[in-house]
Amino acid sequence: MARPRTPLVALVSATALIAVAGCGTADMTQQSSPFANARGARTVTLSVQSWVGAQANVAVAQYLLEHELGYRVDTVQIDEVPAWDALSQGRVDAILEDWGHPDQEARYVSDKKTISPGGELGVTGHIGWFVPTYFAKEHPDVTDWRNLNKYADRFRTAESGGKGQLLDGSPSYVTNDKALVQNLGLDYQVVFSGSEAAQITQIKQFAKEKKPFLSYWYKPQWLFAKVPMTEVRLPAYEDGCDADAKKVACAYPRTPLKKYLNARFAHDSGKAARFLKNFSWGTEDQNKVALMIADQKLSPQDAAKKWVDENEQEWRAWIPR
16 A cells, blocks of 8 residues: 555456465566457456455446446456556556555656546555554553554564564555654564555454554554544654655655556557546445455455445446446
8 A cells, every 4th residue: 555665466366366366476577467458349448456445446447338338347456556557558457446656646647648547546555553442441551653662562573673562564555654664763674564454463463462553554454343443643644754765754644545547458449448536435434345355355346246236326426428
């Protein structure tokens, strides 16, 4: 999520997506769907990131493109920065949830004009540090970053080298955590679980055992419904405070999540492009579908169908006339 930096690409069907999300795969960054950028064909290729919220967006968009508009839809799982390259080159047609990549936006949208803005998704994303609410209730001062060193020994694990553990997900996600730990003088070690799925497993295990933990995490995210967490207040975010990645000492911003389309696809693909620009829903809807996929173990298609069946008034407005 705002998240950047290891190519992690696998060509997958929507039904298989949840099984591979977050897992290590071979480097397939030069591969793409055979349907991407196919002129005159009623096909769409969607980039899907490894976190389940992004999978929820793609599942619903794919279902409606196929069942309401008659398109063939393919999906490509790819990390955030490589996704911009693939989108520019026409190897995928759309990204439905971008957490903010100003360098890529400047290069491809403003300068090369190979990517077109697709509008806002309707969801505001926020990254932060969280502790379990059961621990925050017992130790209210832990929610102020200035008190974190006081609890470093409580958050220590075998992986954190004698320091408190700050649990992160994939190193490919946008994270300032190593710089924050250093610049705020915290006695902590950033430990990467490797993926969203692995991080969720670890958080659930901590919660089952009622152990304290400190974790990089983000909203929207369905896991809050299962493991209540309370945010730690970092120094307030101000415009430009994260401009130098090595000097960051402030909280993460709140980011309206955006969509982007390949410029040629946006120009040539008629109803499909207009539908994707119209596609916009809220945090509650995204979390409902994500929860069905990740927790209730529905396939992405079944989760999308269930949401579509129950929310026609909402999605009908997205369908071009």
